[in-house]
Structure formats: structure tokens, C-alpha cells
Amino acid sequence: MTMGVTLVAETGSGVPPLAGFTVGVTAARRAEELGALLERRGAVVVHAPALRIxxxxxxxxxxxxxxxxxxxxxxxxxxxxxxxxxxxxxxxxxxxxxxxxxxxxxxxxxxxxxxxxxxxxxxxxxxxxxxxxxxxxxxxxxxxxxxxxxxxxxxxxxxxxxxxxxxxxxxxxxxxxxxxxxxxxVPPDDIGPVDRLTDAVIAGSVDALTFTSAPAAASLLARAAERGLRDELVAALRGPVLAVCVGPVTAAPLQELDIPNVQPRRSRLGAMVRRLEAEAPNRTRGYPAAGHWLELRGHAALVDGELRALPPAGMALLRALTRRPGRVVGRAELLRALPGGGDDEHAVETAIARLRAALGAPKLVQTVVKRGYRLALDPVSGPAPLGGQCVSGDYRRP
Structure with a gap:
């Protein structure tokens, strides 16, 4: 497993295009090359070869x-x-x-x-x-x-x-x-990394999953089926997790299950990574809040163009707040959003305090006395969308 990425903004041209995103690599052959291409663009890479040659x-x-x-x-x-x-x-x-x-x-x-x-x-x-x-x-x-x-x-x-x-x-x-x-x-000698990657995809802690061979895609699905998790894995790949394939032959096992995927025009590793780069902006949300510009990525946030790494609890709370931008979210609901749950609402206060510190802009999250917390959406952006949902493109950087 490769996790060696420092979440620091680049100067001049902004943050790396994949910074803040976690990408799974299922390849056995040329996995190091693919991982290096992704890491150079800022991604955190989780490597779990689904097969060996x-x-x-x-x-x-x-x-x-x-x-x-x-x-x-x-x-x-x-x-x-x-x-x-x-x-x-x-x-x-x-x-x-x-x-x-x-x-x-x-x-x-x-x-x-x-x-x-x-x-x-x-x-x-x-x-x-x-x-x-x-x-x-x-x-x-x-x-x-x-x-x-x-x-x-x-x-x-x-x-x-x-x-x-x-x-x-x-x-x-x-x-x-x-x-x-x-x-x-054939299956890998150690199946543990594959199982952990599958669990991470289902949990939503992986943003994109790359495939460079059809057997790897089929093997990952087969192993999930052995564990009774194929439906959950398919649901994740149909939903929040982006499947990226090097070409149409590789994508065939996914397409048989109606799993959407993106592919480059040429079946090359570099082209696949560039296609993922092009898709990454579609996986982000942006909000004008408290005089700042807040953008959510997979496991991090950008505040005025500066990348901020967030702990899992902070990221979970921020996502809960941005699902209803500008509206109050009660402590009980935020408590349910925290990893591990629990029944002590003081855990929410602690996690909010840490979130504010990690964002470097405490006023982004506003306390509403006796009710909960809200994302301090700037009024110039207009009312929050009906239904409380914000998708990429609802708010634009001024």
C-alpha cells in the first residue's frame, strides 16, 4: 500500500490536479509506474494487485x-x-x-x-x-x-x-x-490488500478505482462475491466511486454489470491518468462561505486555493454540512455522521473544533445556539437549493 503524499498546495499553478483524492490501483504489472504517475499529480494511492502473472x-x-x-x-x-x-x-x-x-x-x-x-x-x-x-x-x-x-x-x-x-x-x-x-x-499470494481495498471502496474512502486488465476487474468482483460483498461493491462503483479503465477490453467485466466507467481514447497508462485528471473536477463541490471559497475533494478541502488535509471525522462532518449548505444541521444528525457513531453529542463539539482548526478558517462553520451547526454560506450566492443538495456546478467561484 502506498500512502506517501504530502497535501501541500503547489505555488503558481495551484494544487496538483489529483491532490485530495484517493485512487485505488488493482494492477499487478506496471503498478509502480501507474502509482508514480498518480502520485506526481497529488493523489494518495492504495495499491492492491487483484492478480499476479x-x-x-x-x-x-x-x-x-x-x-x-x-x-x-x-x-x-x-x-x-x-x-x-x-x-x-x-x-x-x-x-x-x-x-x-x-x-x-x-x-x-x-x-x-x-x-x-x-x-x-x-x-x-x-x-x-x-x-x-x-x-x-x-x-x-x-x-x-x-x-x-x-x-x-x-x-x-x-x-x-x-x-x-x-x-x-x-x-x-x-x-x-x-x-x-x-x-x-492467478489470485495474489496475499489476498489481504484486495479485501482492504474492497472495504475502502464500499466505505467511500476511495474516490477512484483504476483497472488495467479485464482479469483484474473480474477477479476483484469474484473475490467480493466470495465475501458476500459483490452487491455492495457494485453499488459503490455505480455511485460515488469512479471506475477508470485503460480501454474497452478491460472495461468489459464492469459493463456486464452496468457499472459506468471512463476510458482514454488510447489504451495507455498515461492517457488513463490524464482522463482521470479531466474527470477530477466533476468530483468536487465548491461553495462561497464566510468570505472564503471552499472546495471539497475526496479526503481534503481547499480553502481559497490552499489544500487542507482533514481527519476522517472532520471530513464526515463537513460533508454532512455541505449536503445542506447554509441550513442548520442538528447535533444528533452530525453525531450519526461521525465514524463509529456513539451517543455523546460532546463528540460533535470536539470534532467541529478540530474541523475548524484544520480548515484554517473557523468562521466557515457557524454555531447555531441550541440547534446545531451550519456552513456559513455567503448570502450573495442566493438561497440554498431546494432539497438541501449541492452538486458540482450549483455554486460558481465569483
Whole structure:
């Protein structure tokens, strides 16, 4: 779990775009790279790999596919991942079949799903013919179907999942498809981080959850089902927690459950993080109060552009107050909002005092004698919305 972010405002250009937000990372591969991209933009990152990759250098199925392709070389090769293609060649070398495999693949037309696969193909001494701009298997399939594959023998290097849609579509179009399972996804050795991340998502203490592979999304949901929590997890992902996927293939397990998600135009980690950056403003609320501008983020608040880290109790109270901006919220209701509950209303007074100190602007929260507390909404902003709800865009910075 990575929690190393200092909530301090940047000078000049304002606070980092993801500061104040907690982002869950389910990736096993390239997780450090993704975490670093998020942390550089100010996010607190919770890492819980939902799967781990197991190479298959001694797998009988991989060996059989390799020998089949050596004996009857393919017309087309689809390389889906760099790590997978390299692992295939290395496994063949271990069996003494490395050169035979490359000789069988050399005359074939090699299609690469993305730049890492293309780099691995070229490193093996092969020549790649084409790669899709989207880096998606769907565009590879469309390209092949447009060109015609009837009677073609096609080797498809898998990347941890079966790719049934691609394989079945090619076979229906008349191709002879040989799948090459180079590695498999299996549950992590330690399931504890996954369970803790799931609990945090359900509790609302994670603002966004990132997925870089369909198996990771499916595994997270399956583990939640084992614990009897799948409905709660789905509800959280349909509601306050934003699901961010690297591409449409990754999003498929979520879409099957009608879980909304956002994706970049290109299936790249950097593009995914930039898409999250673009969505972050939609996850904030802003209020003119007590002569200040208050903005709520996931686990922090901005006061006049300065980021203020808030304790969980303070954040819970502030959210309760901003649900009805400008209106009085009674102590009993605020007590129910506090983490852990309890029956001592003095706990509310203590938490309010700490909240005021953390905000650095005590007048933002006004005491209403014998009634409770209210967010000191500036009267120039007009009356609070009917129903007491404030969503992003109801109040604008002057």
C-alpha cells in the first residue's frame, strides 16, 4: 500500500490536479509506474494487485502450441504483449526450439497490438507489419477481417486471458487459429490488500478505482462475491466511486454489470491518468462561505486555493454540512455522521473544533445556539437549493 503524499498546495499553478483524492490501483504489472504517475499529480494511492502473472515456461499447452507452429508455420502472428512474446521465445529457447520457432515465424505477417509488443518482436529479429492506433485487440480483429482471413493459419499470443471474441470471430471467418498461452493470471499470494481495498471502496474512502486488465476487474468482483460483498461493491462503483479503465477490453467485466466507467481514447497508462485528471473536477463541490471559497475533494478541502488535509471525522462532518449548505444541521444528525457513531453529542463539539482548526478558517462553520451547526454560506450566492443538495456546478467561484 502506498500512502506517501504530502497535501501541500503547489505555488503558481495551484494544487496538483489529483491532490485530495484517493485512487485505488488493482494492477499487478506496471503498478509502480501507474502509482508514480498518480502520485506526481497529488493523489494518495492504495495499491492492491487483484492478480499476479505466472509465466508458463514448462507448460505443456504452450509447448504443444509451439511445436505445432514449428511443424506447420502460421501465415499471420498476433503479438499482444511485449512481456508475453519475450516469454514465449525464452521458453522455446529453454526447450532448444528457439531458432526453430523464429524460423517458423519469420515468413509470417506479424501484427503487434502495441509498441511494447512491437519492441519485443523486433528484438527477436522479426519484422512487424502493422499495429493499431488504438492498441486494442478489437482494432486488430477489424483489420484482419477487412483483409480477409479465410484459409489463413493465425497464431494468437494470449496475454493472460482467452480472448474468446477475437478467436471465435477469426474462426468464423475461416481462419485456423492456434492460441499461444504464454502466462496466466492467478489470485495474489496475499489476498489481504484486495479485501482492504474492497472495504475502502464500499466505505467511500476511495474516490477512484483504476483497472488495467479485464482479469483484474473480474477477479476483484469474484473475490467480493466470495465475501458476500459483490452487491455492495457494485453499488459503490455505480455511485460515488469512479471506475477508470485503460480501454474497452478491460472495461468489459464492469459493463456486464452496468457499472459506468471512463476510458482514454488510447489504451495507455498515461492517457488513463490524464482522463482521470479531466474527470477530477466533476468530483468536487465548491461553495462561497464566510468570505472564503471552499472546495471539497475526496479526503481534503481547499480553502481559497490552499489544500487542507482533514481527519476522517472532520471530513464526515463537513460533508454532512455541505449536503445542506447554509441550513442548520442538528447535533444528533452530525453525531450519526461521525465514524463509529456513539451517543455523546460532546463528540460533535470536539470534532467541529478540530474541523475548524484544520480548515484554517473557523468562521466557515457557524454555531447555531441550541440547534446545531451550519456552513456559513455567503448570502450573495442566493438561497440554498431546494432539497438541501449541492452538486458540482450549483455554486460558481465569483
Amino acid at each position: 505466472v509465466p508458463l515456461p514448462d507448460d505443456a499447452e504452450l509447448a504443444a502450441a509451439t511445436r505445432s507452429l514449428i511443424q506447420n508455420p502460421p501465415d499471420l502472428v498476433i503479438a499482444t504483449t511485449g512481456i508475453g512474446f519475450r516469454g514465449w521465445v525464452e521458453a522455446a529457447d529453454g526447450w532448444g526450439l528457439g531458432e526453430d520457432l523464429l524460423d517458423a515465424l519469420r515468413p509470417a505477417t506479424v501484427l503487434c497490438r502495441g509498441p511494447k509488443a512491437r519492441g519485443a518482436v523486433r528484438a527477436a529479429g522479426l519484422v512487424d507489419a502493422w499495429s493499431p492506433a488504438s492498441e486494442s485487440s478489437a482494432e486488430v480483429l477489424e483489420h484482419l477481417l477487412d483483409a480477409g482471413v479465410d484459409g489463413k493459419r493465425i497464431a494468437v499470443q494470449l496475454h493472460g486471458e482467452p480472448l474468446p471474441d477475437l478467436v471465435e470471430a477469426l474462426e468464423c471467418a475461416g481462419a485456423d487459429v492456434v492460441t499461444v498461452p504464454v502466462y496466466r493470471w
